[in-house]
Amino acid sequence: MKLIGRNLSPFVRRTAIVLKLLKLPYEQVGLSTADDTAEIAKINPVVRVPSLVLNDGEILVDSNAIIDHLLELGDPEHSLLPSRGPERRAVLRLAAIGHGVMEKCVSSSYERNRRPKEKVFDGWVNQVESQVVGGLAALNEAAAKDDFLYGDHLTLADINAVVAHDFTATAAPYLLKDNPYPALAALAQRCNERPAFAETVFKPG
Ligand SMILES: N[C@@H](CCC(=O)N[C@@H](CS)C(=O)NCC(=O)O)C(=O)O
Known part of the structure; x- marks a missing residue:
């Protein structure tokens, strides 16, 4: 593939x-x-x-x-995403919040970097970034409860949360100044020690 x-x-x-x-x-x-x-x-x-x-x-x-x-x-065992019921809905909900943070962070980066400076509308950038912040805060709250966002092992919810966190660190680092989401940052640190995460960190060049 x-x-x-x-x-x-x-x-x-x-x-x-x-x-x-x-x-x-x-x-x-x-x-x-x-x-x-x-x-x-x-x-x-x-x-x-x-x-x-x-x-x-x-x-x-x-x-x-x-x-x-x-x-x-x-994933025949449905380890990353439960097959049905409230467990599946809970993981999908958290995964969707992580995905939403990615979308909004990409959108803010396009607003700031793909327009001529005089055409950047700060009001809209602030709106989009407040959506990023809302999503990160929700993920942080979920991360503060336990080792994983849902259940006792890594799921799609954790993958999305960590990738959303790390992308924010690259695209809008000022949103992470003074470590406002410590539980999410700690989850990211733990996950980034795993080869699948470590080997996919973007290296420019
Ligand atoms: N919903 C899509 C979003 C994909 C997406 O927006 N990718 C960005 C790169 S980070 C892209 O292709 N941007 C170019 C564009 O949308 O014109 C997904 O989950 O794959």
Whole structure:
């Protein structure tokens, strides 16, 4: 399988973490939406990453759809996402908050970096960043309760929370000044010691 995109993208990184945790072999093609638009357009008509090219050539787009397939393929025990009921809803809820933080943080980064300076509207950037802050605070509250966000082992909720936290540290570090989310930061530190997380930290160059 080929994973399209760089781990700078939180959506790509969380997909790479799932691939590694499930020990599914893949190679990564580090295309960037800023520099490799034409190549990405051949793979995904809406020109976004990640995409996953399966061994038979079928292409999956969007991290949610990709991870859905990966779980079906490599997680028969439903370890990363419970199969049904309140447990599944709880993990999906926390995972969605983490995913929402990623979306809003990407959006704030585009607002700040992809517009000419005089066209940046601070009011909107502040609104988007307040959504990032709301999500991080909710994840921190959940992280303060126990070692994992839900249950007694790592799930998709923890993966998303850690990736959302780390992406915020890269894209909007001022939102993490003075360690406002200590339980989330501690969860990130613990998870980042695991190979699947450590090996997917984005290295520029
Ligand atoms: N919902 C999508 C979001 C993917 C996404 O927004 N990726 C960003 C990179 S971090 C992207 O491709 N941006 C280019 C664009 O949206 O034009 C997912 O979960 O995969």
